[in-house]
Amino acid sequence: MNPTIVAIATAHGVGSIAIVRLSGADAYAIGLKLSQRPSLTPRYATLTPLYALDDTLIDEALVIYFKNPKSFTGEDVVEFQCHGGMIVADSVLRACVDAGARLAEPGEFSKRAFLNGRLDLTQAEAIASLIEARSDDAARILARQMKGELRGYIESIRDSLLEILAYSEVVIDYAEEDLPLDVVEQIFGKLEKIKQELSRTLESSVRRSGLMQGYRVAIIGKPNVGKSSLLNALLDYERAIVSDIAGTTRDTIEEQVRIGTHLIRLVDTAGIRDAHDEIERIGIERSIEAIENADVVIALFDSSRVIDEEDRSIIELIERYREKKSFISILNKSDLAQSFDTATIEHYNPIRLSCKQDTQALVDTLSTLMDRDNDSQEMMLISQRQITATRETVRAIDEAYEPLHDGELEFFSFHINAAIRSLSSLTRPYELDEMFDKMFGQFCLGK
């Protein structure tokens, strides 16, 4: 049997209350021992003194007993809501250990919840990420996933795949003849629908990944165009070294700043120039690297100067990446006399501003751009693990088409099996029994 575990569930430090949580077969007995009560009513908050094993009074606390299986972990759980600060919670924790509990490992409560079927992996991941959410919208998506939204979506697709697999297995085992053509068409149609749905989820999850991790915003532009000034204006304090000497900002600098409801990560890169020396070449490579790592790229142009080769290389980069990344173009230094041939970048709808005076127009554009991704109720994969597993599923479905077409059902089943396994790794492991249930339940073989 699992040992009873205990942990302080609230953050360390000074706060008005601290929660100590126990889970396991002895949780109730330990709860009674510390409260010195004959019983605790499940799901009732009981105000009671708490005592150490030598009868010293520790605190007066609220105690709640959650009887298994209706608890977070599925085991007996007791929560002590005691007074905050480190001393009281530590004393309660120690008393629990003295009474037979052991300290929980990180994540052990959630692990037990998963093992006892109280949570699937998507919910467990949502809980872990919610604590570190970087935007209001991310928090909302995660809250929906905690309630099982992603699980429901994955399981309905998994169910469809299981049906297809069961059908294929039945035909392999019982049919003397080849699959009729219309059945092949039907299965093909179903698979295609599943694949499209998963691909759309993948695409939108990758596109919106900034919602979870914080949007990465890169600032590019030739030296002296105002990148550091812009960064500073956004951060509202001097972080990068601003200077008139071209190429001062050679290192990539990253800072976090809150824009609207989002926490964004700003990256300032070395200026892009037609590389002659090693360091400047690194600058170009770094700009390309920054673009590739960014969700949004701010491309700066100096409107007080005539367009030159370096600006053109920025335009080339925009052209090269504009399908894949969101770009915001800026004509900076609007406070000076204007010399830039704006026609060359007019189709990017550049924002005219002065980093020295007012960057509100940029902040508004950034906000709108990031908010654009939010309204959709589209399903979202929130971790690399989930994205990889979904990609694997799509790949396995792709590989199933050919054998289906050629009537090689054993190979077809093999790939659909692989697809189900990958998809199942998102939520809960796949068990062969489920396929048999589908097979025998669905086809009423009567044998």
Ligand code: GDP
């Ligand atoms: P970077 O090399 O692209 O990082 O450019 P900096 O931010 O170091 O700016 C280069 C020079 O342009 C500095 O002297 C800034 O003060 C100046 N500068 C930046 N933005 C503006 C602006 O909007 N108006 C004016 N007049 N000067 C600016």
